Amino acid sequence: MTGADGDGDGVADWSVETVGMELDAPFGISRGTTATAESVVVRLTDGQGREGVGAGAPDAYYGGTPATAMTVLPDLLAVVEGEPPGRLQRHHAAFDDVVRGNPAARAAVDVACHDLHARQVDRPLHALLGHDPDRAPRSCYSVGLAPPEAMRERAAAAAEAGFEHLKVKLGTDRDRERVAAVRDGAPQASLRVDANGAWAPHEAVRKSHWLADFDVAFVEQPVAASDREGLRFVYEHSSLPVAADESCVTAADVPDVADRSDVIVVKLDKAGGVWPALRQLHAARAHDCEVMVGCMVETNASLAAAAALAPACDYADLDGSLLLADGADPFAFDGIRPDGGLDLSVVERGSGVTGR
Structure with a gap:
């Protein structure tokens, strides 16, 4: 699949995974202590094979977990599939229509879109x-x-x-x-x-x-x-x-x-x-x-x-x-x-x- 604009800049493929990571020492805040961290990782590929990577760290405090993120990510990614990744305003408006909460899952897709778009125009994101x-x-x-x-x-x-x-x-x-x-x-x-x-x-x-x-x-x-x-x-x-x-x-x-x-x-x-x-x-x-x-x-x-x-x-x-x-x-x-x-x-x- 190529992008909706037909020039290979659209999101042609995607993948998601979770990554579990050990901390170098237990990390405590007033709500508790953890020894591991987990992120969801999104990879987007356009029609020319360029890849953008994004991730989010779901936290139940903000309305998401790794499990819920993995559940809603296919719906979020359906929004950007076939679309140029730089259409962020359109993407986020559509995110609101298909998924409630889960800001870290949204962030993972958003970051991957920003990364891919910046790579497509050959510029640093900043x-x-x-x-x-x-x-x-x-x-x-x-x-x-x-x-x-x-x-x-x-x-x-x-x-x-x-x-x-x-x-x-x-x-x-x-x-x-x-x-x-x-x-x-x-x-x-x-x-x-x-x-x-x-x-x-x-x-x-x-x-x-x-x-x-x-x-x-x-x-x-x-x-x-x-x-x-x-x-x-x-x-x-x-x-x-x-x-x-x-x-x-x-x-x-x-x-x-x-x-x-x-x-x-x-x-x-x-x-x-x-x-x-x-x-x-x-x-x-x-x-x-x-x-x-x-x-x-x-x-x-x-x-x-x-x-x-x-x-x-x-x-x-x-x-x-x-x-x-x-x-x-x-x-x-x-x-x-x-x-x-x-x-x-x-x-x-x-x-x-x-x-x-």
Whole structure:
């Protein structure tokens, strides 16, 4: 099969699979701890044999699992089959008609379309989006919830590797001890903290005061995603800026949180891909919010596309594949360096992802 336009640029074939990957150490947040990560991978081939690769990391919190993703992917892929992959507006409108939820599955198809389209026009994805590779911020490294000494060692190793920014996962009754351990392990690092919605509003404000003493830059998702008034209370009384992640899933959520957040966290896996993530990013800018591009623990097949958004953002949290065990990821991307630097100049075409 060739594309609908008849010139071989349409999606002629596709395949999907799941990939399970071991982490280099168990990774904990306030909602639980995991030792493995699973992504769904989509490959699209056009009529001239060019291939685009995309992936998504389904998370039940955002309405999807690997099993549900694999169930709905054939319906999503039926939308793009025979079509030029660059018709993203048309594709996403049709996605809404055939599948509810499952943003990571949508993201996998969207990323594969972006990758294939950029390869067809022989341009890097970041250039196709109009982004300046020299403006990409450095990625932070996430220090997961663990005993304080383990978090100190993790922070020290990340600082030794060259990371300048660390994100510290919190949400326990020993948060101060954990932050102190991280600060001891990485005394020069810029710290951000992420409670993943674990704190009550007054608790978050109290903790913000002593967190400021550790030179923390901002606190991410201090209260439950549904607690909009709690988020406002923290925003108005906190000693630190506030970032909204779980409270701001798509562009439609931005107006509801923009008057109670300083930073909006954009992720392909919760927004549904590059196209809707860009809409969320621009909505955040229109409301005078800063933006951080984030990720799940996932394969480079999706992180490479997220990195293409980084130049348009103030902060980056794109360490997902760096948390995997050596050799666990079947894909490589040289644009995210082991020290957190983002070097998009190495991308020649597409997202820049390659198979190992």
